[in-house]
Amino acid sequence: EAGVVQSPRYKIIEKKQPVAFWCNPISGHNTLYWYLQNLGQGPELLIRYENEEAVDDSQLPKDRFSAERLKGVDSTLKIQPAELGDSAVYLCASSLASGRQTGELFFGEGSRLTVL
């Protein structure tokens, strides 16, 4: 069974440029998460989807970040414009659990962003 797939694995851009990350979750996983991981820190939730609905986006900096999950499968996370402080690893994860239930998160390899 294929795991969570993310692309690109690495991206280097100059500040103020836009960037987009793509995630394909495990088939059948209705819940999808985007996490931000800074060096030496744990993942921090940006947004959680159940099917195509964003059920928790309270930590998403909406002035520059946006996300979508059309048709409840693949998801895209966009940053526009990027700032130096956005340099981090962006992790996508999916899960079978939904609603108030929580279960194992299956993570992708992550997209490492460097903003110059």
Added chain:
Amino acid sequence: GENVEQHPSTLSVQEGDSAVIKCTYSDSASNYFPWYKQELGKRPQLIIDIRSNVGEKKDQRIAVTLNKTAKHFSLHITETQPEDSAVYFCAASKGKSTFGDGTTLTVKP
């Protein structure tokens, strides 16, 4: 919101020794407590988890204990091996997971 604190931030042990990592959480409604292992440059992967209706769970050399009253849970690794070297993250969850900042475990041969 939930706040998870993890200690120690780094841990170095000799091969064969035991390692213990501790986490505390703030939200008494959290009901699921997973532990993830992340090797350098790799994705986090679940190694063990425990739900709030259980006090202890063991899987071969790893075990997790949960004290709901004190709101803390711990990961125990016995007979450590060099391949156990990695960053370990705890999390407290109720619908979404809040992670600790990780513990870098180094097992010296």
